[in-house]
Amino acid sequence: MAAAAVARFKLIFHVPPSALETCKKAIFAAGAGRYPGPGNYTECCWTVMGTGQFRPGEAASPHIGTVGTLEKIKEAKVETLCVGEEVTRQAVAALKAAHPYEEPSYEVLKLEDF
Template sequence: MYKLCFFVPASHVEQVKQAVFAAGAGRLGNYDSCSWQVLGQGQFRPLAGSEPYLGQTGVVEQVSEYRVETLCAGDCIEAVIEALRQAHPYEEPAFDVWRLEAHLMQRR
């Protein structure tokens, strides 16, 4: 089991969540489409050679973004990451993947 955390502009949060859910993320027991999100402020500066969705090359950009966390089984993590990349508007979406200890997540 993995925990996926990604950052996405407010304008695309539902689109990206639906894509990762369709690829298999967000399932826990008898539930699906499970996630947690919080709105924050992202910052980046596009460098030479980039093709930014937002902002201008060489200029620091600040944008309202959601941090979204969800669970993902190991057998679909690669498909979920590919779905994230395809649905996300940014050239280089920011995300991290954490491996979870499955035996600690099991119900006793």
């Protein structure tokens, strides 16, 4: 009988370039970016630069920008693999702790086995 496969997740987040390496270091330390298998690959991710936009509300305390003003800023989008639900939870917690934004933009997607 084959062992059950460990669930895989994709963590995707946006971060200003000035905090990119700090956030990547934090999620990698939590176990994100490791590919199972004989290659023992670690710290794997895909990063692309783009433009993010947001308008902080009246109760906001923005790291970048001004309350009530539409902001458009350079951001990096990072995608990485997390193997297992616990690693995923730890990577998200590490991201939130390392990220400079009041509310980091991120998502977690469960990957299907094929």
